[in-house]
Amino acid sequence: MQIAIRAEVIGDDDLKRTIMLSNLACQECIDIGMKNKTYNKTRLHHLTYHVVRASHPELNSSLVTAMRDQASDMLKQLKLKKKPTKKQYSSIRLNHNTFRFLPASNMVSISTITGRKKYVLNIPPYFNKYFFHESNSARIRLVDGRIFIDIIVDVDASKKIKVKKIIGVDRGVYHPAVTSDNTFFNSKHLREVKGRYRYLKRCLQRAGTRSAKRHLQKISGRERRFVTDVNHCISKTIVNKDCDAIALEKLRTGRMKRKGKTGKKTRRLIGSWSAKQLLSFIEYKAEMLGKPVILVNSHYTSQACNRCGDIRRINRKGSHFNCCVCGYSLHADLNASRNIACLAKGKTSRLSVNQPIVACDDIKASLREELRASIVTSSAF
Numbered sequence: 001m002q003i004a005i006r007a008e009v010i011g012d013d014d015l016k017r018t019i020m021l022s023n024l025a026c027q028e029c030i031d032i033g034m035k036n037k038t039y040n041k042t043r044l045h046h047l048t049y050h051v052v053r054a055s056h057p058e059l060n061s062s063l064v065t066a067m068r069d070q071a072s073d074m075l076k077q078l079k080l081k082k083k084p085t086k087k088q089y090s091s092i093r094l095n096h097n098t099f100r101f102l103p104a105s106n107m108v109s110i111s112t113i114t115g116r117k118k119y120v121l122n123i124p125p126y127f128n129k130y131f132f133h134e135s136n137s138a139r140i141r142l143v144d145g146r147i148f149i150d151i152i153v154d155v156d157a158s159k160k161i162k163v164k165k166i167i168g169v170d171r172g173v174y175h176p177a178v179t180s181d182n183t184f185f186n187s188k189h190l191r192e193v194k195g196r197y198r199y200l201k202r203c204l205q206r207a208g209t210r211s212a213k214r215h216l217q218k219i220s221g222r223e224r225r226f227v228t229d230v231n232h233c234i235s236k237t238i239v240n241k242d243c244d245a246i247a248l249e250k251l252r253t254g255r256m257k258r259k260g261k262t263g264k265k266t267r268r269l270i271g272s273w274s275a276k277q278l279l280s281f282i283e284y285k286a287e288m289l290g291k292p293v294i295l296v297n298s299h300y301t302s303q304a305c306n307r308c309g310d311i312r313r314i315n316r317k318g319s320h321f322n323c324c325v326c327g328y329s330l331h332a333d334l335n336a337s338r339n340i341a342c343l344a345k346g347k348t349s350r351l352s353v354n355q356p357i358v359a360c361d362d363i364k365a366s367l368r369e370e371l372r373a374s375i376v377t378s379s380a381f
């Protein structure tokens with residue numbers, strides 16, 4: 001994953017002029033590319049290199065080629081349908097030829113029109129933790145006469161992969177998340193706030209006046225931002241738990257929405273459910289901490305008993321789980337989250353131990369068997 005360290009550069013006029021000239025050179029490449037209908041880097045290079053070097057003799061060849069690459073990417077993004085424009089103060093890309101990050105001295109070394117120069121950075125202390133990561137590229141731009149740089153660092157999560165403790169997370173409509181170590185995140189407050197907005201929206205839509213419409217526009221983003229905040233809080237708590245990996249189920253919300261027998265209230269709840277956002281937040285936060293996220297199949301996770309592995313529908317009644325075989329009884333979502341943890345554990349141990357792949361005609365039967373086997377072999381809880 002890549003992270004941008006955003007800092008102010010204590011720059012000089014040379015650097016400012018470098019940015020402006022580079023943008024002009026980039027625009028020149030864009031113009032030529034549009035004229036010849038190409039964004040191919042090699043073709044663009046043959047068409048532009050000597051022209052741009054001649055029109056901007058102050059820029060060195062590395063800066064010119066970097067601008068050609070940027071022009072090519074901009075043209076590719078708009079598929080030559082629309083002409084991209086570069087302003088004099090737009091951001092320019094720096095690569096390993098034109099830039100170097102020197103975290104020990106809080107400096108960067110950048111190629112300018114007067115040669116290579118070192119500049120002091122004003123970096124917020126929050127970014128100190130990313131200093132030991134590798135950086136090969138950056139973006140630099142002018143904002144009201146000040147120079148800002150985004151140093152791109154690669155945060156590699158794959159270094160730490162030894163998985164010992166896995167936390168399973170079951171996402172649901174009534175409980176946004178339940179983890180296998182008995183943490184329940186409840187949605188009471190969330191539902192209350194959502195209900196309040198729904199009522200307000202209904203009243204305003206009914207009124208239909210100009211001021212009502214203005215008010216509607218004002219509240220349109222507020223509810224969404226509230227839900228995002230809740231998901232940020234939940235995901236932060238989950239990834240900071242004492243574990244090496246986080247397991248979640250692959251959700252099939254589309255299928256749930258299509259199911260005919262659900263009532264209006266349930267449909268509304270599912271429709272406004274933000275499980276996908278929660279997953280994306282958990283994924284990126286876990287990656288930053290070097291914890292892998294394991295996605296497992298959600299089949300039968302709510303029907304299987306976590307103690308004996310028995311799978312049948314009648315084991316679960318609403319939010320309560322009661323095994324018909326061994327009498328194991330607990331909250332249904334908690335049972336599901338523990339099954340998810342077991343499945344993930346089975347998945348990771350199978351990666352290291354070679355097991356024969358058994359051909360199975362019936363996919364459902366194979367899924368049942370996989371879940372049962374992981375519950376029986378796992379001694380996580």
Ligand SMILES: [Zn+2]
Nearest residue numbers: 305308323326
């Ligand atoms: Zn049981």
